[in-house]
Amino acid sequence: MSPPVFRFAPSPNGRLHLGHAYSALLNADFADRMQGRLLLRIEDIDTTRCRPALMAAMRDDLAWLGLAFPEPVRRQSAHFADYAAALDALRERGLVYPCFCTRKAIAAASRARDPDGAPLYPGTCRDLSPAEAAVRIAAGEPHAWRLAMDRARAACPGPLTVESFDAAGAFTTRLAEPERWGDAVLARKDVPTSYHLAVVHDDAAQGVTHVVRGRDLDAATDLHRLLQALLGLPAPRYHHHALLLDEGGDKLAKSRGSEPLAALRARGVTAADLRARLGFHAERPANRSR
Numbered sequence: 001m002s003p004p005v006f007r008f009a010p011s012p013n014g015r016l017h018l019g020h021a022y023s024a025l026l027n028a029d030f031a032d033r034m035q036g037r038l039l040l041r042i043e044d045i046d047t048t049r050c051r052p053a054l055m056a057a058m059r060d061d062l063a064w065l066g067l068a069f070p071e072p073v074r075r076q077s078a079h080f081a082d083y084a085a086a087l088d089a090l091r092e093r094g095l096v097y098p099c100f101c102t103r104k105a106i107a108a109a110s111r112a113r114d115p116d117g118a119p120l121y122p123g124t125c126r127d128l129s130p131a132e133a134a135v136r137i138a139a140g141e142p143h144a145w146r147l148a149m150d151r152a153r154a155a156c157p158g159p160l161t162v163e164s165f166d167a168a169g170a171f172t173t174r175l176a177e178p179e180r181w182g183d184a185v186l187a188r189k190d191v192p193t194s195y196h197l198a199v200v201h202d203d204a205a206q207g208v209t210h211v212v213r214g215r216d217l218d219a220a221t222d223l224h225r226l227l228q229a230l231l232g233l234p235a236p237r238y239h240h241h242a243l244l245l246d247e248g249g250d251k252l253a254k255s256r257g258s259e260p261l262a263a264l265r266a267r268g269v270t271a272a273d274l275r276a277r278l279g280f281h282a283e284r285p286a287n288r289s290r
């Protein structure tokens with residue numbers, strides 16, 4: 001049997017903070033214990049927010065933590081054509097449609113919420129005639145591409161499940177409910193893919209068998225399972241870890257200015273201190289690359 005494959009998949013749109021360190025070290029810990037490989041994937045589809053300097057700083061922070069990764073490291077921005085091909089395959093089956101709505105219009109038209117708390121898409125563009133959609137696209141009107149959830153679900157009848165593993169190696173299975181996401185965006189107006197499409201594509205392309213990531217992505221896994229089924233991709237097993245909270249009880253986030261690892265480093269905190277503080281062994285085989 002081939003060894004398990006893990007991945008740490010940060011977005012270089014800010015400096016890494018303690019929460020990223022925890023996620024990266026937990027991935028490394030699982031990979032060590034299960035004699036697997038840990039890959040790094042740079043999720044930089046948002047090319048305006050993800051800057052090369054931030055990517056370099058991120059690599060530097062990870063090296064400081066004692067983590068090394070097999071090269072070449074996959075950068076999503078180098079694979080837009082692959083995501084477009086996956087979207088084309090869904091388009092040919094009539095499972096996606098163009099959406100011209102603005103965020104404002106969606107917020108005004110929708111009271112229901114998706115699992116992330118964002119307005120659930122009310123379906124405004126779902127039944128536009130292909131002719132009208134083609135005219136608007138040809139006129140250069142900005143548009144996203146949305147999954148037609150009803151049709152997608154009908155294309156994958158039967159229960160979909162999420163298989164999870166815990167720190168003791170035990171498995172649990174739960175039912176996936178992708179419908180809760182409604183007609184999710186698979187390609188944004190400004191970016192020719194979305195997180196959801198790119199992540200399921202890449203987990204399969206990289207042979208990822210075990211996904212370890214924060215609990216904030218647990219609900220998204222339901223949608224990922226549907227996309228995997230639609231695209232004929234294998235399903236990894238998942239472990240969604242608890243999120244580290246700041247003193248105010250909010251989850252750590254770049255957007256809230258949580259203290260970056262670089263600031264801890266500057267204050268003289270060592271990587272060994274940090275590992276111990278996060279509950280990991282202070283020592284790992286130095287710069288081990290699997």
Ligand code: GLU
Pocket residue numbers: 009010011043199212213214217
């Ligand atoms: N790129 C995502 C983030 O930085 C993580 C995606 C994932 O692990 O699936 O939040």
